Amino acid sequence: MGDYCxxxxxxxxxxxxxxxxxxxxxxxxxxxxxxxQIVTLGPQLxxxxxxxxSLFIPCFHCEDAWCINACPTEAIRRRDKDGLVYIxxxxxxxxxxCIMSCPWKIPQWNPxxxxxxxxxxxxxxxxxxxxxxCVSSCPTNALEFGSPCDMSHKTRAEYGQNLLKKNxxxxx
Amino acid sequence: xxxVIHTLCFMCTVRCPIEVVVENDEVVSIRGNSYVPAMNGxxxxxxxxxxxxxxxxxxxxxxxxxxxxxSGQWKKVTWDEALDYTAEKCKDIFAKYGSKTSVYCERANxxxxxxxxxxxxxxxxxxxxxxxxxxxxxxxxxxxxxxYTDGQIxxxxxxxxxxxxxxxxxxxTTEIKAMNGLIGAMDKGAKVTYIDPRVTITAAKSTxxxxxxxxxxxxxxxxxxxxxxxxxxxxxEYVDRWVKGFKELSTFIxxxxxxxxxxxxxxxxxxxxxxxxxxxxxxxxxxxxYGYRGSHHPTETYFRRSIMIxxxxxxxxxxxxxxFIKKGPKDAGLEAGLRKFSDQKFPEMEDTRRFDGCGQDKxxxxxKAHGVGSMFPHAVLNEDPYPIKVLFAFxxxxxxxxxxxxxxxxxxxxxxxxxSSDINFGGTTSLxxxxxxxxxxxxxxxxxxxxxSLKPAINRRIACVTPRFDTKPMWWIxxxxxxxxxxxxxxxxxxxxxxxxxxxxxxxxxxxDFDEKGFVSLSDKPIWWDxxxxxxxxxxxxxxxFVSGLxxxxxxxxxxxxxxxxxxxxxxxxxxxxxxxxxxVMTQNNLYLNELVPxxxxxxxxxxxESLGIENNNMVEIESKVGKGRMKAFVTDMIHPEAVxxxxxxxxxxxxxxRSYKRGVADSMLQECIMDKVAGSPALDHxxxxxxxx
Numbered sequence: 001m002g003d004y005c006x007x008x009x010x011x012x013x014x015x016x017x018x019x020x021x022x023x024x025x026x027x028x029x030x031x032x033x034x035x036x037q038i039v040t041l042g043p044q045l046x047x048x049x050x051x052x053x054s055l056f057i058p059c060f061h062c063e064d065a066w067c068i069n070a071c072p073t074e075a076i077r078r079r080d081k082d083g084l085v086y087i088x089x090x091x092x093x094x095x096x097x098c099i100m101s102c103p104w105k106i107p108q109w110n111p112x113x114x115x116x117x118x119x120x121x122x123x124x125x126x127x128x129x130x131x132x133x134c135v136s137s138c139p140t141n142a143l144e145f146g147s148p149c150d151m152s153h154k155t156r157a158e159y160g161q162n163l164l165k166k167n168x169x170x171x172x
Numbered sequence: 173x174x175x176v177i178h179t180l181c182f183m184c185t186v187r188c189p190i191e192v193v194v195e196n197d198e199v200v201s202i203r204g205n206s207y208v209p210a211m212n213g214x215x216x217x218x219x220x221x222x223x224x225x226x227x228x229x230x231x232x233x234x235x236x237x238x239x240x241x242x243s244g245q246w247k248k249v250t251w252d253e254a255l256d257y258t259a260e261k262c263k264d265i266f267a268k269y270g271s272k273t274s275v276y277c278e279r280a281n282x283x284x285x286x287x288x289x290x291x292x293x294x295x296x297x298x299x300x301x302x303x304x305x306x307x308x309x310x311x312x313x314x315x316x317x318x319x320y321t322d323g324q325i326x327x328x329x330x331x332x333x334x335x336x337x338x339x340x341x342x343x344x345t346t347e348i349k350a351m352n353g354l355i356g357a358m359d360k361g362a363k364v365t366y367i368d369p370r371v372t373i374t375a376a377k378s379t380x381x382x383x384x385x386x387x388x389x390x391x392x393x394x395x396x397x398x399x400x401x402x403x404x405x406x407x408x409e410y411v412d413r414w415v416k417g418f419k420e421l422s423t424f425i426x427x428x429x430x431x432x433x434x435x436x437x438x439x440x441x442x443x444x445x446x447x448x449x450x451x452x453x454x455x456x457x458x459x460x461x462y463g464y465r466g467s468h469h470p471t472e473t474y475f476r477r478s479i480m481i482x483x484x485x486x487x488x489x490x491x492x493x494x495x496f497i498k499k500g501p502k503d504a505g506l507e508a509g510l511r512k513f514s515d516q517k518f519p520e521m522e523d524t525r526r527f528d529g530c531g532q533d534k535x536x537x538x539x540k541a542h543g544v545g546s547m548f549p550h551a552v553l554n555e556d557p558y559p560i561k562v563l564f565a566f567x568x569x570x571x572x573x574x575x576x577x578x579x580x581x582x583x584x585x586x587x588x589x590x591x592s593s594d595i596n597f598g599g600t601t602s603l604x605x606x607x608x609x610x611x612x613x614x615x616x617x618x619x620x621x622x623x624x625s626l627k628p629a630i631n632r633r634i635a636c637v638t639p640r641f642d643t644k645p646m647w648w649i650x651x652x653x654x655x656x657x658x659x660x661x662x663x664x665x666x667x668x669x670x671x672x673x674x675x676x677x678x679x680x681x682x683x684x685d686f687d688e689k690g691f692v693s694l695s696d697k698p699i700w701w702d703x704x705x706x707x708x709x710x711x712x713x714x715x716x717x718f719v720s721g722l723x724x725x726x727x728x729x730x731x732x733x734x735x736x737x738x739x740x741x742x743x744x745x746x747x748x749x750x751x752x753x754x755x756x757v758m759t760q761n762n763l764y765l766n767e768l769v770p771x772x773x774x775x776x777x778x779x780x781x782e783s784l785g786i787e788n789n790n791m792v793e794i795e796s797k798v799g800k801g802r803m804k805a806f807v808t809d810m811i812h813p814e815a816v817x818x819x820x821x822x823x824x825x826x827x828x829x830x831r832s833y834k835r836g837v838a839d840s841m842l843q844e845c846i847m848d849k850v851a852g853s854p855a856l857d858h859x860x861x862x863x864x865x866x
Contacts, residue, residue: 012355014343014373016752021219021764026201031767043376045809052376136203139213139348140355 002061002083004121005148006135012142013054015040022137026122033108035059035119036134056143058134059106059119061085067118070101075116079123086120089113178205178690180621180633182613183217183224184755185279185302186347187621189690190218192614192636199225199614199637207689210330210353215346216753220764224612225640229761229829230595231609232641241585241603244827251644251652258606259656261589262294265561271295272523274562277545277570278302279756282618282633283646285512286663286671287566290650292518293659298527298560300543302568302756308853310463311539313476316720316730318489319710321539322462324498324624329353331493333454334363336447338389338479339466343374344752357493363454365447367392368466369747370775370817371810380447384437386745386815386857387737389467391436393460393478394428394734396448400485401425405452407487414707415484417719417730424731436737438812455486457493465749468857471735473850477720484716490700490707497701497708498624501679504694508678510622510630516662527551527560528852535852536726544852546574546845549583561588563600566646567610571599572757572821575843575854576798593649596761597828609643611635616645617668620675623691626698630679632672632686647671728850743860744780744816746796748839757821760832771836773806775817776863781807786865794818794837796861798844801837805863816863 015038023029023036035058042052065085068076075091076098078084087107092115098107099116107118122132130136135145144151164170174195181190181202189205199222204211224230234254239245249257265273271294278287280301291299303311303323310322318325327335330353342350358364358377366378367389375381384392400406401422411418430441437444451458460482467475480489488494501509526532528547531540538544548570552560563570563584571580584590584603592604595612610616618633651663665671672683685692701707708714712721719730753768754760774794776786786792788807793800794816801823811817822836839856846855 011377014346014351014377014752016216016343016346016373017768018214018216018219018346018752021216021768022201022214024764025199025219025222031763043371043373043810045371050371050376050378050381050810052373133201136201137214137219139204139215139346139351140343141212141352 002079002085002121003147004061004082004145005151006056006058006132007144007151008054008056009142009144010053010055012140013038013056014140014142015052015054016139018137018139019056019134019143022133026133027117029108029117030110030112033110033117035108035117054142056134057104058121058132059085060104061121066101066103067098067107070097072097082126084121084123085118086123087116087118089115092116174200177634177636178207179636180282180613180631180690181218181221182281182633183221183759185281187281188218188348189631190214191690194636197637204348205690207691210349210356212352213348215348216768217346217755217759217765220762221614223763223765224595225614225637227763229597229831230612230641231597231601231607231643234609234642235607237605242825244602246607251642254606254608255652255656258591258608259653261605262562262657265588266294269559269561270522272297272521272558273560274298274564275300275527275548275560276564276566277548277568278566279568280542281567282621285514285619286647286650289513289516289662290654292514293654293662294657295519295521297521297524300528300545300548302545302573303542304545304852305573305854306465307463308538308542308544309468309472309848309851310476311542312537312851313473314462314480315539316473316537316717316722317477317480317484317711318497318716320497325495326498326625327459327461327495328493330356332357332362332457332459333493334365334451334458336365336451336458336460337367337374337378338461339368339749340461340464341368341372341374341466341750343377344372345464345750346752363450365451369812369815370749373752382439382443383812384439385737385812386747387467387469388437388439390471390475390478391428391433391734392439392444393475393482394425395430395433395437395444396482397421397425397478397485398428399430399445399448400452400482403449405448406485407455410456410487410703411485413704414709414716416713416715416717420731421481421718428734451486456488456491458486459483459488459494466857468848468853468855470846470849470855470858472848472853472855474732481718484718487703489716490703492700496626499626499628499695499699500622500624501628501694503699504628506679506694510620510675510679511677513662513674518662523558525557527557529557530852535850537722537728538851545570546847546854547852549574549576549579549845552583552586553579562591563587563589564591565600565604566593567595569598569600569757571603572824572838572840574845575840575856575859576845577838577840578799579845580840593646596758597826598757599824599826602826602828608649609641610646610649611639611643615639615643618645619647619671626700628694628699629691630681630694631691634686634690739814740860743862744776745814745857746794746839746842746859746861747815747817747857748820748843749817751819754819754821757824760821760824760835761829763831766831769819770831771803772819772822773804773836774863775806775808775811777811777813777815778807778809780813781805784863784865786863791866792863793866794842794861794863796842796844796859799841801841802866803837816861
C-alpha cells in the first residue's frame with residue numbers, strides 16, 4: 001500500500017460497513033462500485049459459539065502494480081513521495097485493462113463517467129495530515145492506518161511489554 | 173474553503189454529536205464530534221446522510237393530494253397555499269367537532285417542546301411520540317422502580333466489568349458512544365453476556381451467548397434473582413439502604429428455581445446459576461441493560477422491572493461501570509435550565525380525555541409525555557372516547573410503526589385530514605392530504621437540546637448547508653400554522669436565534685458559546701451521587717421500589733405470579749429487529765443504505781425449515797391472523813426453533829420511493845395489535861405466524 005498499510009482488527013470489526021459508505025460519500029462513488037470493501041465471514045455457530053471475522057480490502061497500492069503496467073494511456077500513476085497509485089481521470093479512456101489485469105480486480109467501473117475509479121487512499125486527506133475516510137469513519141477503531149514499520153514496532157512493543165510485565169509480576 | 177461544523181445527527185433517534193466538514197455548500201464528510209469522548213468514527217447511517225441530503229426522491233416541495241389517498245397524485249404548491257389549505261381545513265373541522273379531534277404524533281426530537289405547545293395551544297390533549305412503540309414498557313417499568321424514565325438513566329458502558337444484554341443488539345443499532353465505550357471496556361477485559369433467540373453481530377462479539385426461547389427472558393430473570401437471593405450474592409449494604417420490598421421479592425421468587433426456568437428459557441439450570449454467580453463477582457460495576465428491542469411481550473413491563481431489580485440487587489444503579497442517573501443543570505449547581513415553550517400558560521382545555529387513555533382510565537401509569545400510540549387505530553375506528561378527525565404525522569410513520577398495518581390503514585382512511593411532514597415519501601405521507609416537507613437535519617437549525625448526563629451539557633443542531641429543495645424547519649412550519657389558527661402568540665419567535673435566546677433566557681450562556689464545539693458543558697467533572705446517602709430516587713418513598721407505590725396505588729400488582737408461555741404446534745413467534753444499515757422505517761430508500769441491505773429475509777431454523785421442505789433462498793409465504801407476505805427464507809441454525817425473524821422497516825408501498833418500493837415484507841403487516849397490559853406498548857414479538865414454501 002505505498003508507504004502505508006491499513007490493518008483490520010477482526011475482533012473489533014462489527015461489519016457495519018461504515019468504512020465503505022464513508023468512502024462512497026467522500027469520493028462520490030456511484031451505486032454498485034466500492035473502492036474499499038469489507039469482507040466478512042459469519043456470524044456463524046462454530047461448536048455452538050457464534051463467531052465472525054472481517055477483513056477490509058482497499059487497493060493495495062502495489063510496488064509493481066499490474067494496473068499501471070496494463071494502462072495504455074498512462075492514466076494510472078504512482079506518487080513519487082509515498083508510492084500511492086492513482087488515476088488521472090482525464091487520461092482514462094475506459095478500456096478496463098487495469099480491472100482485468102489486477103489480480104484482485106480492485107479498480108472499479110464508473111458507468112456514469114465511462115471511466116475507471118480507484119482507491120487513492122484519500123491522498124488529499126493524507127496530504128492534510130489526516131487518515132483515509134474508511135479509517136476515520138470506523139466506529140469501533142477496528143481499522144488502523146500507518147506505516148508498515150510503525151505498526152510492526154507498535155505491535156511488538158505491546159507484546160513485549162505484556163510479556164515483561166507478566167514475568168516481573170506487574171499488573172497489566 | 174473547508175469548514176468544520178459541530179452539530180447533532182438525526183439519521184436515527186440517537187442524535188449523536190457529529191462534526192460535518194463542508195466545502196462550497198457541499199458536505200464533504202461526517203464524523204463523531206472530536207470534542208466528545210467515545211465519539212470516534214461514524215455509523216453507516218451517518219456516513220450515508222449525504223445520499224439522503226441530495227436525493228431527488230425526497231419530498232421536494234409542499235404538496236396537496238389530487239388523486240385518491242395513496243395514488244401518488246400530487247400538486248406542487250407554494251408554502252402559503254399548503255399552509256392556508258391546512259389551516260382552513262383545521263378550522264372547519266375544529267369548529268364542527270372540536271380541536272380535541274386532532275392527534276399529533278412525532279418522532280420525539282428537539283422540536284417536541286414546540287410541537288407539544290402547538291397541541292396545548294389549539295386545545296387538544298392528544299400528542300404521542302414514537303417512543304411509545306418501542307419503549308413504552310421500559311419507560312413505565314423504570315418509573316415504577318426508581319422514579320426515572322429509561323431516558324433519564326444510562327449505562328456506564330466504558331467502565332463496566334460485565335454487561336448483560338437482552339436482545340440489546342448494541343453492535344447493530346450502532347449508538348456510537350455505547351459501542352466505543354463497550355469495545356474499550358472489552359479491551360480491558362469486560363465480559364458481555366448476550367441473550368437472544370437469534371445470533372446477531374452482538375452475539376458474535378460477546379464473551380457468552382445464550383440462545384433463549386422467545387419470551388423466556390422474564391423466567392430467566394426470576395431464576396437469576398432466585399440464585400442471587402438464595403446464595404446471598406447481592407449487595408446487602410446497598411439493598412438495606414435503598415430497597416423497599418426486598419422481603420416481598422424474596423418470598424415471591426421462592427418457586428422460580430433455575431430448574432423451573434429451564435423449560436421456559438431452554439437455558440440449562442447450571443448456566444443460569446453460573447451467570448448469577450459470575451455477574452455478582454464483579455458487582456457493582458455491572459449492568460443488566462434495560463432496553464431496547466428484544467422480547468416485547470404482553471408482560472413486558474414486568475420483564476423490564478425484573479431487569480431493574482437485578483441491577484438493584486447488584487447495587488449497580490448509580491455505580492461506576494453500572495447504571496447512572498443522568499444529571500441536569502440543577503445537579504450541576506445552576507439555578508435554571510432551558511426555558512420551555514410548553515411551560516407557558518395555555519387556555520383551559522374543554523375536554524382533557526386523551527384518545528389513548530394514557531395516564532387516565534385505560535393506561536393509568538403509562539407516560540403521558542409519550543402517550544400510547546398503538547391505541548390510535550382503535551380510537552379512530554371505534555370513536556373511543558370520541559371521533560378523531562385530524563392526524564398531524566410529523567416525521568413519524570404510524571402506518572409502518574404500529575402493529576397491524578391493515579387496521580392502521582383503515583383508520584388512516586377514515587380521517588378527514590392527514591397532515592404530514594416528512595423528508596421521504598413514507599407510508600403515512602403517501603396517504604396524506606397535504607405534505608409540509610421538513611428540511612433534512614443537515615439543512616436546518618433546531619431548538620437547543622438539554623443533554624442530561626454524568627456531565628450535563630446543552631447541545632445545538634445547526635444548519636450545515638442550505639436546503640436542497642423547497643423545505644422548511646419544523647419550528648417555522650408550526651409557527652406559520654399557529655399564526656393562521658390564531659394562536660401565534662404562543663410561538664414568540666421569527667428566527668432560530670429568537671428560539672435559542674428564549675431557551676437561554678434564564679442561563680448565563682450565549683449563542684456564540686456553541687460555535688466552537690457545538691455544545692456547552694455545565695460541569696467539568698462527571699457528577700456521581702454518594703451511594704450511601706445521596707441517590708435521589710424519584711419514587712414516592714425516595715427508594716428503589718420492588719413493591720411499587722405507583723403501581724399499587726393504581727391497583728396494578730408489583731409482583732404478579734408468572735404466566736407460563738404458551739406454545740403452538742406448527743407455528744412460530746415472529747420477532748423483528750434492526751441491522752446496522754437501517755433505522756425504523758426511514759432509511760430503506762437511501763441510495764447507499766439500500767445498496768447495503770435492500771430487503772429483508774425471513775430467518776428460520778434449519779430443522780424446522782427442513783420439516784417444511786424449505787431450503788435457503790426459497791420464496792416463502794408467512795401468515796398471521798392479520799396479514800401475510802412473501803419473502804426469501806434464510807435457513808440457519810442461528811435462530812431458536814420456535815422463532816422466525818425479519819428486519820423491521822421493509823415492505824414499503826410508496827411508489828415515490830423507488831429503491832425501497834415493494835422490497836421485502838413489513839413486519840407491521842403481520843404483527844397483531846397485542847399490547848403490554850400495563851404500559852400499552854405493542855408486544856411486537858408475540859404474534860404467532862405460519863410459514864410455507866410457495
